[in-house]
Amino acid sequence: MSKTILVLLALLALSIVITSFDDSSNLPKTPEQQEKELKSFVMWQGKESVLKLLKDKDSAEFDDLQVHEKFLCGRVNSKNSFGGYAGFSRFISGATTATTSIEQIGTDPKEFQQAWDLFCTK
16 A cells, blocks of 8 residues: 555544544533524424415415514415415414414404414513
8 A cells, every 4th residue: 555545544534533522412502502493493383383274385475583482473475265465464373283373364353462462572
């Protein structure tokens, strides 16, 4: 074997050893990292729950998204049964379809406003 190949193999072995000791994924997460991950999860799960309640989920447009503790609040617009966009409606999602409510879709306006005030205006 040539000297160059031996040096390259030694460098490769050394880099493998070094990277095995630099595994930061096992380190405890800071409170900021945990909060960021929770917000990302609430955002993803909330959107998925809203999409399940829409007639045309592929046409959904989200706006004004905010995470409040474990609730996603925002506005969604999607196509209705006639193929036209219905206009933005507010929604509150607690990460399941059972805990997700879209304004003007099977929800009493007063009850929706109370829930909005409780979960989305903090």
